[in-house]
Amino acid sequence: MQTKNKSNGHGENLVAKDFATDQDVRWCPGCGDYSILKQIQTILPSINVPRENIVFISGIGCSSRFPYYMNTYGMHSIHGRAGAIVSGLKSVNPDLDIWMITGDGDSLSIGGNHLIHLLRRNFNVNIVLFNNQIYGLTKGQYSPTSPKGQVSKSTPFGSVDRPFNPITLALGSEGTFVARAIDRNPIHLREILSAAHDHNGASFIEIYQNCNVFNDGAFEEFTDKSLKDKNTLYLENGRPLLFDNESKGIVLDGFKPVIVDMDSYSPDDCWIHDDEDKIKASILAEFFDYTEERGNYLVLLEYFIKIRGIPMSRYSRIRSTFINLKEKLIWIHCSVVITSGKLNKA
């Protein structure tokens, strides 16, 4: 992974630690958030964007403390509203490189409405959703991704709700880049973050993140040494769907994916991943999600889809009118963003 930036527009050679602040990181020891912070700081020197053009915007939650730890501009905003702020900022200043940091409670519960419209509008921004299947900051209530039956402080007898699958939600919201990664696989996570940044449109990454205090081991099937190969399939564009050291594969029986033993099949029989095929992405995301009926829980990592959408551009036309009409309002809004940044200029 390249960590040096050849040129960031100012002839600076930045490295990962240039993106760290002097703030004490206040996550619990062992929290998966640390890995995500580290991987984002690691890829930023290679994205070729000056630091003063980078903005991290979050809502509220443990994950949403993220902008404090980034030596870029940033805003730790209001619970669930990061999507609205990201949309507003990108529409008035399309040149900014905007990253939205959010949690499963923040963006799938109170902020669900903003998230789906941010995806639908396809602004060229990066949305990073830390999914720990719990509300961490408010000490362990169940969230919209908690599995049915989850015992938590707010569901002492087990949750009766059916969880969202963030991937099918993003696909259904017309997402043009939809991917899943996990905190415990840093190499893969960095690849996905870089690919998301390269995508011209709204990139959505769900990251499985362990909350070791309130929901420890939620993703153990995909991190435990003896289990992870059996349960994890890495999608690769143009490649057959193989996993468990290529001993298992996936073939299509009509429209139904079926897991097969590769003793009796060849890779040519398998489903070939096409990351521009939205219908197949939806089948993959739907079929391999956990359901009581199906009982299987094979997780798919990598991007499900990377299609060329039309990034939001008509807003730039509206923008000039808006600025003329509401100049003062725009300036108030922008100054909030700018003064809450923590860019330590060298």
Ligand SMILES: Cc1ncc(C[n+]2csc(CCOP(=O)(O)OP(=O)(O)O)c2C)c(N)n1
């Ligand atoms: C309007 C509003 N409602 C509720 C809250 C309380 N609250 C703060 S964080 C949070 C949940 C955060 O969960 P998640 O997004 O999963 O983030 P995590 O802490 O797990 O990273 C809630 C309900 C709030 N701060 N503001």
Ligand code: SF4
């Ligand atoms: S409560 Fe959970 S999500 Fe929050 S910092 Fe601690 S381990 Fe991380």
